[in-house]
Amino acid sequence: MAIDGLVILDSTGRPIVQSGFRSTSPAYPLLHIEALNDALSKAPRPADADPVLYVPNTGIDGPSACCHVKRGELRFLGLMSGDTDPLYVFAFLETFISILRDYFGQLSAETLKENFDVVYQLLEETLDAGGHPSTTSINALKDIVLPPSLLSKVLSVAGVSGLASPGTNSHPFASPIPWRKVGVRYNSNEIFFDVAEELKAVVNKNGGIIVSSVWGKVHTNCRLSGTPDLLLSFSNAQPLTDCSFHPCVRLQRWSRDKNLSFVPPDGRFILMEYKYTPGGVHHVAVPFALKASVDCEVNGGSFDVALTSRLTTKVLENMNVELYLGEGATSASCVVSNNTSWNFDPRTRILHWNIKAVSPSSSFSLKGTFSSTAEQPRPSHAFRARFEIPQHSFSSLKVDQLKITGEMYKPYKGVRGRSTGDVEWRW
């Protein structure tokens, strides 16, 4: 169980950062990079390349595999040989990416190059040479690797004062709780919970729901001093199933009375993830209806789509309806209702229809034709609709109260709901 190393590729497939491959030959990462670029160019869509790419013959090192994920323009590779768990590699990549995000904000080849010394230090601290992830908790990492902004600030103010620079805690792992720093101080103590839910559904042509599920995440931003011990209780936690929690949550307590008891890490983290299952066999309803007809002719076709909101009070925002027009599609021309816009991307061959706001029970329509070089165009058999509903949650999860023990202050608490949807509507 070990990760051989990590490589970050830029958008052209060239490596910009890679961990030191000490136990393998220098050709080892190169062979993987080449194998991956090869597989990517061969795949019909880059997204279709096998995510655990088996690299059969890397010479003296024996066969191995390369796990890769793409984030923005960057592609992150985790190389492994031996019988390692690919999920473990993916989990590590995901963690490393979130660490980079936390340090540098938006990720791009440019930011990584600008801060390559920090990236290397991070790499060194998170993944040791044996391929074992070591320190991945952001709170602990910030003690030993200074974030770039802080670094330059500290250095310019205090000058370089050697090893005992003020930011460097000489006992970085002194905290008894691995995910929380000791001695955190804030002037105003506050904690925010963002409940973000996503509806994922597949609807058949008659509007019947085939699959629908709501996945929720509780994003937390904690700015509390000291070592607070929190108890968060919901007024309606019963329909939450399939929960998974941040390591700080005491699992026994949750299984006993569905209350979250935890000592939070400092800063942003995801407290819990859950699936919302309404009682009985009911599905979560899709908040809009789509009536569509698509006709294919020789070298083209026509479509007629009508979208109606099923909500009575809330507004669906940023509604985006997509239709893949099939191999060979060249252009489209459409007539749309007021306040909506459409465009056709000839590269991905996807027609987009954007509606800024779908107010309660309003309707919109999209009519048009498309042309294609294919004699029998084969557009995809489903529309994909994505939308947002601010200040809303499908589960209507309510925080009952937040109790704090271990500290004397009364923190400011905030809870917000936010919902998104990703619906596949077949025609």
Add this chain to the structure above:
Amino acid sequence: MAAQGGQDAKFFQRGKIQEFRAELQAAEAKDKKFTKRKTVLKKIVANITMGNDMSPLFTDVVQCLGIPLLEIKKTEQIHLVIPSFLQDCNDRNPLIRALAIRTMSYIPIPVVTEALTEQLRHCLKDRDPYVRKTAAICVAKLYTADPRKAEKGGFVEMLRDLLLDSNATVVSNAVAALSEIGDRQDGVIFKLNLTVANKLLAALGESSEWGQIYILDSLLRYVPERHTDAELMAERIIIHLQHANSAVVLTTIKILLYLMNYMENRKLMDYICKKMGPPLVTLLSSGPEVQYVALRNILLIIQRRPSVLKNDVKVFFCKYNDPIYVKLAKLEIMYRLAREENAREVLAELQEYASEVDIDFVRKAVRSIGRLAIKVQPAADACIQALLDLIETKVTYVVQEAVIVIKDVFRRYPGKYEGIIPTLCENLDALDEPESKAAMIWIVGQFANRIDNADELMDDLTYTFMEEPVEVQLALLTAAVKLFIYKAQSDTSKALVHKVLKWATEEVDNPDLRDRGFMYWRLLAINPTVAGEIVLAEKPAITTDSDRMDRGALDQLLLHTGTLGSIYHKNPETFIRNAAGKALTDSPALNPLSRQVLVPLSRPNIPPAIHVPGPGPPPPREASVSPVPPTAKPAPPAPPQTGDLIGASSSADTLDGEGENEHESGEHGDEDSLASPSGSADPYANLDNAFGSYLADEPKPQADDHLTRLF
């Protein structure tokens, strides 16, 4: 330097070795805060990153080691190789002590290893947990460099003692190191006894997610001796199914599956199965990469424990923009989960997929419709209708796939659907791929008596005989013979069979084809009646059995849940060099069925390994496994120690015939629920296995595919 914080990109410029050397030397003067030297070092590292060879600068850089600046030390130690860390090992900053031994362990040169050995001994007992945890991992490195020396130096014992450390991170790193050592084929055997396993479980709660993975994974090295031990342990770890880290979840599932082999309490096992479903579904809400890994594992898990996810077929329905690898994996699982109750839903989905854009996926979907017909009898009618509808579309690749599966449907339900043959014959011209053509030819030959114009069709088909691929030629040959046997009076068929036999025996180079041609010729020449009986003999009905993996192999693969082996559905030792295989270990608590199909593990060419007993009080029964004698053949497990294990003695060699009697129950519930006829009830039930290897030549159901092509 201070102003350059965010502008390091400019270091990415190619530079010459000479220039760097000069710069470095120039920087030595008037460089109180070492900023100049740091800048040069950064440039050098940037060049290394770009792939330039900077090794000539080695000595110059070594001199910079004296600089008391953490950042510089890191910069250097990360990228350059220097054996002067001994001083750092005694630094008062634990970070530096750890960094020094860590860097030394990267360097597999005897001189460095020698120096490291001494330092490591101190660091393993350092007062700072950060140093101890780093040292633990370094032991694994040291072991890789020189296993025997590390053993003699007592490092394995020291690691073992770290298992009882008060700091959870240290414990988990010690476990990681021991596992790495234990995974080596020439390594020390790392086993856990109940006491140590429980100690590790206690550390589980406090360790990091990665540590949890190591600790959980190491539980595979614990062999429960009593049912209750396994059951209690499962109850303790089941809570980790709720972890946010997907790898922790999957490792937990792996251990639960493993422990279930040693359990007796049906109620608890059902409960565990029920608990395993939701976290697996949760994994499907992650990115496509994680989904893929999860899906491949789910495929294995549901074959062994069908009750997991039994009612969740809907979560595996594909979305049109899923990547192809996710779609194909989902499709396979949908087929596995299909039962009478959900067949209608599944079929509706499959029909939907058959109109998709992606050709590869469409083909698989069509094929799945046929397999569904074969698997779920009550749904067969609807599936056949769906296939006919698809043939109506006249889309070539859809028609071809449909023909291929319909051939199998005919064999599964003889005499039921032959009415659709005319429809198939209408589409003969659409077939241009060998597999579908061969399938159609098989249908024409097999049912020549029901197809009025069979001889005309065959005549047309043989027209291009010499240009066809071997697969089609073989099918044509057999079909021509069948046609002749059905219609011996017809002149066309006589002429046809003569023509084809002549081609096959005289003009074709392929030996298979020629041999088969001669065989038919002789059969027909000696006794046409007998030839008819042989060629048109009743064929064994197709079942879905051959889709199922052998139970013993499945048990073994499940020990690798989450790993590469489970992605590729192969045992890792077969495709990864130096991978140590895993196998279920026999113990009094192992359930009888698992024991029967136990695949013993061979560890060939093991040098005499040292067995290190666990820390703490000695285990009640010595849990050591004596090294298996170095034989190429899988060695039979040790004879049972007690008389009550009647089934155990025959577990060694063959697995023949095991698959069939299990199959029945596997569809409905856990395979363990089966009161197997060859279980402990009947002491003679296993006798047929005693002749295992002699029966190897007997035709088995799986082999009937070859027979089909022949006849």
